[in-house]
Amino acid sequence: MSLKQRHIEILNLVFQNDKIMDIKYISEYFQVSERSIRYDIKEINEEFINNKNTNIIEMEEGKLVSNINKEELTSLIKNILPQKYIFTSEERIEILLLEILLFREKFTLQALSDELLISKATLRKDIKDMNEKIKEFNVKIDINNNQGYMLTGEESSIRQLMINILHKYGGFIEEIEKEDINNLQIVKLLIFEKKKKYFQNERINLYKSILLKIQQKTKKIITDEAYDALLLNMIITSIRNRNSHFITDDISNSNFIKGTEEYKIIKEIFQNEDIDYREKDLIIFTDFYMGSYSYNTKFSFYLNWMKIETLVGRILEDAAKVFDINFKNDQILIKELINHMKPAIYRIKNKMSLKVSILEDVKSEYADLYEKTRVSLGVINEFLDENIDEDEIAFITIMFKRAINRNQEKLMGEEKRNILLVCGLGYSSSQFLAENINERFEVNIVDIIPFNQLENFEYIKSVDLVISTIDIEMEGMEVVKVNPILQKEDIEKLEEYALTRKSSKIPISKILKVIKENKHIENEAFIIENIKKQLKEYVKNDVETEKTSNFLELLDERNTALNIDLKNWEEVIEYSGKLLLDSGYIVSEYIEEMKEQIRNFGDYVVMGSNTILPHGKLNESVKKTGFSFVSLKNPISFFGSKIKIAICLASVAKHEHINAILELNNYFRDPEFEKELLKINTRKELENFLINRRNR
Template sequence: MNTRQQYLLKELISEQKPITGDQLAKMIQVTSRTIRNDLKEIDRLLTTEDAGASIHSVRGQGYQLDVHNEDKFKYFIRTVVEIDETVPVEPEDRVQYLVKKFLLSSEYLKIDQLADELFVSRSTLQNDLKDVKVILEKYQLQLAKRPNYGLKLTGKEKQIRYAISELLLRRTTVTTDEPHQQGWLLPAEQMEVIHAIVLKRLKAVQLNLSDIALNNLVVHIAIACRRIRSEQYVELVNQDEADIRNKKEYQVAQLIIEDIEKALDITFPTVEISYVAMHLLGTKLFLNKNGTDMRNSFDKEILLTVQQMVQRVEEQMQFGILDDQELHAAIAIHLKPAIHRYKHHMNIRNPMLEAIKVNYPIAFEAGVIASQVIEEAFKIEVDENEIGYIALHFGAAIERAKLQTKPKRCLIVCTTGLGSSQLLLYKMRAKFGNQLTIIGATELHNLSQYDEDTIDFIVSTVPLPDTIQIPHVVISTLLGGSELAKIEEMVDSNTHSIIDRYLDQELVYLNLDLKTPQQVIEFLGQELMNKGYAKAGIIESVMAREKAASTSYGNLVAIPHPLEAKSDRTFWTLATLAEPIDWQGHPVQFVCLLHVADENKEGLEPMYKSLIRFVDDRHIIEEVLAVNDVNSVMKIIKKM
């Protein structure tokens, strides 16, 4: 079973309902015929191996995996699938395999031997090597060629280690319970030993690391061990690194290394101790001090930068977090080692990045805005991994601000008697709890007795006169599911319909024949300017935002948007593409260009909730991609 077929099997495992061949073809950008052939081969293998499962074709709906023996199927996955993964089939997997091979080898590797190992021709391998060289050049590494010997990785040792950490570990998450997962780096028992030693020494001096930071440090030490055994040593390149020896972190690193030397029978040169100390300095350390002492431990430049980060986010997004001292302290703690990492070109991995982008888009936008301040202050380029961590701090602050927000005040208008109005009142209290303050229930003719300033919105069982300016929604006393959704929108945003408010039919474009993200952004930006929706500069602003962090979120969807407002209104622009395009590593066929105006940022969260709920629904996206007229698109979206 090749890599593509394994991907198809994983998709079928994760689907509760049948999925069409066209859907699968779009996900991995192959033809429907290839999908049919692959699925036949997978089904044949499941039958041959007695795997306890089979693939069924459901007429008119697609393909579905039927598992009738869980134990047999799990055994099949553990044995057949994992064993075959060792020999990559697809070009991108071969490139990853070759990158790993060169990074972990200190010897020359012959092209013919590599071709035989991968079961490909010499010419195919040479094509793959072109991509390998491009990847390695990003880390200032090269492949040196020597006649009759082959190819060998060359470059500074520190860059090789950074590349190992970034390129080989970014696809996996090491947890405190499972450091052995990196067994290809060192034997599992040695990874366990390093993990235990680091944890013991850090606890002895009361330095507490997050789980991710702890395991990043363990992995870096493991990389050092492997490289030292190949007699590859890191070098100090400037006085700043030499000064590390005067810091407390150097003493901790020295104790860690002494223990590892004894346990693993390996000798670390002095320079390697400095290398480990650098990673301690570049790791988020929570000192056991009170808040006042912690603030005093930061220099004024860090504190000023944090203040500017929070101010800029508040100016653009209006969260009410300007005076959140917990936020200021958290970012300061994060920022100090982050600046050190960037100063020494040390990478950081964020295994939660995609989840943060999809599930906390507002906080991620705050992270993007805040990262611009860091770039301006320290003349560095902040990557997506760092932005994701910064976003978590802003997400926590946003939630704290919500706790201080007063609940919406609602008045119930009911004409069918006290019993009906009380039933409605109790139903709403049970549903919304402290999200909503119900100030009472009244008849329509007594509505004038209430002060408009004390009411945020009205829930009524009868239509209200046009003279009523207070936001309101009309429902039945029974309060069904769709009516609850209407009230939820009122609780969140005081609007009747998120879709009607933010999406105009004239801003829906279908089946565009565009090939790159830049072409899509330029087309939509020009359309918005031509129709008077946005001012000049929107294209450049959207491209600048895309450069900061990709807005492709999976599920064939991208949501590009400008860094700053280019209009006085908030709106969506929808576009479908004739074929999926590559959007910074993700296939994209559905694009929503989002514009948020300055003056209505208070409606940002419910709008984002509706948008994310919409684009995260694979079946809705597939429906939209399948139609050719705007009216059908609007019906599908509103049906959501």
């Protein structure tokens, strides 16, 4: 025989009434017969008789009377867990999920089945149910190369899921034994034991002291709910980092957060206390902290700040009623609102203004749209306990304007996102990016610009999405950072914004249209231009003579160096640049320009997995267009990547290197290209390798 939850609830009811309770009342409470309750009491006593030589509950004159105290009951229940208790499916899933999150990111069905006394068939079903439960966090329990199962997902998502589960069961509870027995639950006790084990080696008092110092220095007061979430974040971050589970994914609003006074204070306190937090850890902690005092306390901090999607969902529900349009599937609008909302709330609570105001223009051009947006944002006023700033409403109005346009295009069958590409300088990695996006997605690339032109780009209102190779943020506009080669994770990221994947086949209707329009034209060159214009990236131009040099032609033998021993990225740029300098391609200032671009924009020059393509500006520092090629004896660390190859570009004009850049782009799409490149030991081997690649 095993215990059921009703057995525990009966014991709780007895203790609620000073250890005496009418059997009739209990039967009515559970809506079962008194005979069933008497049978339950018999089962309870049979279960506990093995641990105590007397019955723990007696039946006297229609009443239940307990023979033990609260502390004894708690101890007895803990001692029989989990072997004796019959868990419901939901309870079992909760406990299994916490077990996997805290202790078993990799496991086999057999091992878990043997330990928890659950059949493998039941475990498989539980895993399926767990995945349904956690999919909103973009986390999954998946097959691990036929070696069992493992937890997969971005590290920041896994941590948020952990906080969510722990928060659900009381967060950081120090002494559950001191809680009233009336709240006693088997699952709660078992989860407490798991939490205690997970937290046992952590410096809890130090973390509490740090939270106190942060509140004192920022002069802010936070709620108990927020305090618990922040403490959980600190503990989980410490443990995950210690186990080498680091956050590598992009963090929303990171530049904004790093510019706040709170971030500077938190960073200083953590450094003084010698807490080993990485920059992204500090950004996320600061984000949580800023939210802890930015809202009306009748709202849940967890649901409406840590899970800002909840608040955005409520905005979209209200907007659907006001605009009579369903926005719930517009991923671009959703992500724009999610990324805009936290900085907006922070600015409003701290009486800060937006750097640029578009209020006057928006009210003039879109008065009705502005008013509908203002009404849709009413929930924000409740959340803040004050009115949202008009400038913020204006920016969000433009987001809704673009969303309405997308909705109309979709209804007319003309759905095509307007994309703006932004790169460091706008002439090398941007070419990679433009070709790869055009090849994979049905989009309209409005323009390709360098970062320094972004602020004054006059057609920004017509843009749905900015895609960039560098880390930037914009007010009122969603920006997606990608690798120019568009690796698998980049493509998946863009698909989240509902960009339509392009078919590899040319529609017959398009071909017929070209034939009809050109059937009476004899000028071949004119026909080719019409085909290029109408079929665009659907066709490959293999009939026109190339007008620019290929990569190998621009790679002077003097600018090639293989298996070089260098220590860091600065040395790589110095060495690669000196090859170009000594061979007369550049002047010395160009080397510093390349370094400055990397300092400003970070990893935007990363191509593929292990290669960088550094370059400076198109100016007088370049004498002749060409590349240098350096392979490294040992990989170097470069903004989170391990770099083994550096291909430096110096160009007098865009048209002189465009063909070589597109050629490299095709090579880097093959994940084996870099591996094969690293096996090369001589210039002759490199030439043969590139020629063979080109002729494939």
